[in-house]
Amino acid sequence: EVQLVESGGDSVQPGGSLEISCVASGFVFRNYDMTWVRLAPGKRPEWVSVIGEQPSRTVYADSVRGRFTVARDNAKNTVSLHMNNLKPEDTALYYCAIGDYSDWIAYGNPPKPEPAQGTLVTVSS
Numbered sequence: 001e002v003q004l005v006e007s008g009g010d011s012v013q014p015g016g017s018l019e020i021s022c023v024a025s026g027f028v029f030r031n032y033d034m035t036w037v038r039l040a041p042g043k044r045p046e047w048v049s050v051i052g053e054q055p056s057r058t059v060y061a062d063s064v065r066g067r068f069t070v071a072r073d074n075a076k077n078t079v080s081l082h083m084n085n086l087k088p089e090d091t092a093l094y095y096c097a098i099g100d101y102s103d104w105i106a107y108g109n110p111p112k113p114e115p116a117q118g119t120l121v122t123v124s125s
Contacts, residue, residue: 002026004096009119012086019082020119022096030074033100036081037110038092039118045110047101048094051079059102064090086123093118 008020022034036048049070050059058070069082079096095118101110 006119009121011122016086017084021080024077029077032098034079035097035101038094040092047110050100050102088123091123
């Protein structure tokens with residue numbers, strides 16, 4: 001059974017930093033691209049960052065480029081997202097997904113989270 005378990009979400013002030021993680025199981029993690037997706041209230045899921053099978057390949061949405069950094073540890077089946085200079089508009093439920101959702105033609109729209117999936121990031125003063 002494929003499982004993706006996110007953690008690390010918190011409430012932070014604008015300009016703050018936070019790192020969130022996703023631990024994967026049930027599939028051969030090192031063979032797959034991984035995407036961080038976020039779901040803000042009243043909005044559709046938005047892909048945020050992708051890291052390829054080869055960790056040197058990373059992709060960022062325009063809204064987070066230069067502020068967020070994605071990384072993976074294949075030995076620990078973990079993908080992380082370090083977020084700097086957080087803004088109120090970054091407030092969302094963050095979750096990871098298997099595949100490269102920056103590639104709309106290949107993967108379509110990002111998925112909605114599974115029940116109880118994700119970690120909540122709130123940016124507010």
